[in-house]
Amino acid sequence: ALLKWCEANKLALNGSARLLSQYRNISRVGNSLIYGIGLLVLLVTGLGISNVMLATVRERAYEIGIKKAIGATATDIFFEALMEVLLMCLAGAAIGIVLGGSFGIFVRILSPLPVKFNSQDLLYSIVFPALTALLFGSVPAFMATQIQPDKLI
Numbered sequence: 001a002l003l004k005w006c007e008a009n010k011l012a013l014n015g016s017a018r019l020l021s022q023y024r025n026i027s028r029v030g031n032s033l034i035y036g037i038g039l040l041v042l043l044v045t046g047l048g049i050s051n052v053m054l055a056t057v058r059e060r061a062y063e064i065g066i067k068k069a070i071g072a073t074a075t076d077i078f079f080e081a082l083m084e085v086l087l088m089c090l091a092g093a094a095i096g097i098v099l100g101g102s103f104g105i106f107v108r109i110l111s112p113l114p115v116k117f118n119s120q121d122l123l124y125s126i127v128f129p130a131l132t133a134l135l136f137g138s139v140p141a142f143m144a145t146q147i148q149p150d151k152l153i
Contacts, residue, residue: 042128045092046136053085053140057147065149074145081144085137086130093129097122 057064064077101117108115 050136081141086133089129089133
C-alpha cells in the first residue's frame with residue numbers, strides 16, 4: 001500500500017541498496033577525477049623536467065664533450081642523462097607516496113571516510129613517474145649525445 005501511495009504521489013523510497021549504488025557511482029567518478037588530475041600533473045611535470053634537462057645539457061656541454069673526447073660512447077651519455085631524470089622522478093614519486101599516505105592516514109583518523117591503500121595505486125605511483133621520466137627525458141638525453149667536442153671551443 002505504501003509503495004502504491006508513493007508512486008501515485010511521485011515519491012521514491014530510497015533503500016540502502018540504492019544509496020549504496022549512488023555512493024559507488026560517486027566514488028567511481030571521484031577516483032576517475034583524481035586519476036585524470038594526476039595524469040595532467042604528470043604531463044605538466046614532464047614538460048618541466050624536459051625543460052630543466054635541456055638547460056642542464058646545455059650547461060654541461062663541456063663536461064659531455066670531455067667525456068666523449070676520452071672515449072664515452074653516445075649510449076653511455078644517453079643512459080647517464082636518462083638515469084639522472086629517472087632518479088629525479090622516482091625521488092619525487094617517493095616524496096609523493098609519503099605525503100599522500102600521510103594525508104590518507106590523517107583523513108582516516110579525523111573523519112569517518114574510508115581510506116584504503118592498495119598495491120595497485122602504489123604501483124601506479126611508481127610506474128607513471130618512471131614512464132614520464134623515460135618519455136620526457138629521452139629528448140634531452142638524445143640531444144646530449146649530439147654534442148660535438150671539437151665544436152665547443
